[in-house]
Amino acid sequence: MQNTAANKRVHVAVGVIFNSQGQILIARRHDDAHQGGLWEFPGGKVESDESVCDALARELYEELGINIQTSSCKPFIEIRHDYSDKVVLLDVWTVFEFDGEASGKEGQPLRWVDRSQLSGYDFPAANIAIIDAILNFA
Numbered sequence: 001m002q003n004t005a006a007n008k009r010v011h012v013a014v015g016v017i018f019n020s021q022g023q024i025l026i027a028r029r030h031d032d033a034h035q036g037g038l039w040e041f042p043g044g045k046v047e048s049d050e051s052v053c054d055a056l057a058r059e060l061y062e063e064l065g066i067n068i069q070t071s072s073c074k075p076f077i078e079i080r081h082d083y084s085d086k087v088v089l090l091d092v093w094t095v096f097e098f099d100g101e102a103s104g105k106e107g108q109p110l111r112w113v114d115r116s117q118l119s120g121y122d123f124p125a126a127n128i129a130i131i132d133a134i135l136n137f138a
């Protein structure tokens with residue numbers, strides 16, 4: 001099979017996680033990762049046997065050490081984006097309740113930011129639409 005962007009399409013569960021002060025958690029992607037060095041909303045690839053929400057819960061535990069109830073993740077927006085080397089489907093969910101204190105379990109820097117501060121960080125291109133939706137979110 002040819003190594004085309006089409007067969008590198010990845011389905012990604014992404015969490016926009018709010019704390020009790022209404023701040024949002026962002027993490028900096030490792031320099032050597034795809035879209036490395038940029039900030040992201042935590043999450044990762046959905047495996048074939050998982051629901052998106054189960055994948056999100058697993059990724060948030062692996063990356064941040066927090067536990068979410070699958071009933072607390074609500075669908076927010078879906079973004080399909082074609083990077084030249086990869087096509088991603090970002091399945092974005094909001095999370096308002098979680099147990100534990102988030103820390104960068106993979107050594108990634110984390111920040112809790114007000115939504116007005118999001119524009120001060122560099123995100124992958126696919127995130128522009130997510131950030132617009134957050135800014136318009138009631």
Ligand SMILES: Nc1nc2c([nH]c(=O)n2[C@H]2C[C@H](O)[C@@H](COP(=O)(O)OP(=O)(O)OP(=O)(O)O)O2)c(=O)[nH]1
Nearest residue numbers: 012014034035040041042043044045088124126127
């Ligand atoms: N998690 C996340 N990924 C994003 C965002 N924006 C964006 O373009 N992406 C892209 C980058 C990657 O190509 C893909 C997510 O892959 P990932 O590296 O987080 O996947 P993963 O956690 O399962 O990582 P790994 O096990 O493969 O190392 O989606 C975002 O806000 N959050």
Ligand SMILES: [Mg+2]
Nearest residue numbers: 042043044045
């Ligand atoms: Mg990830």
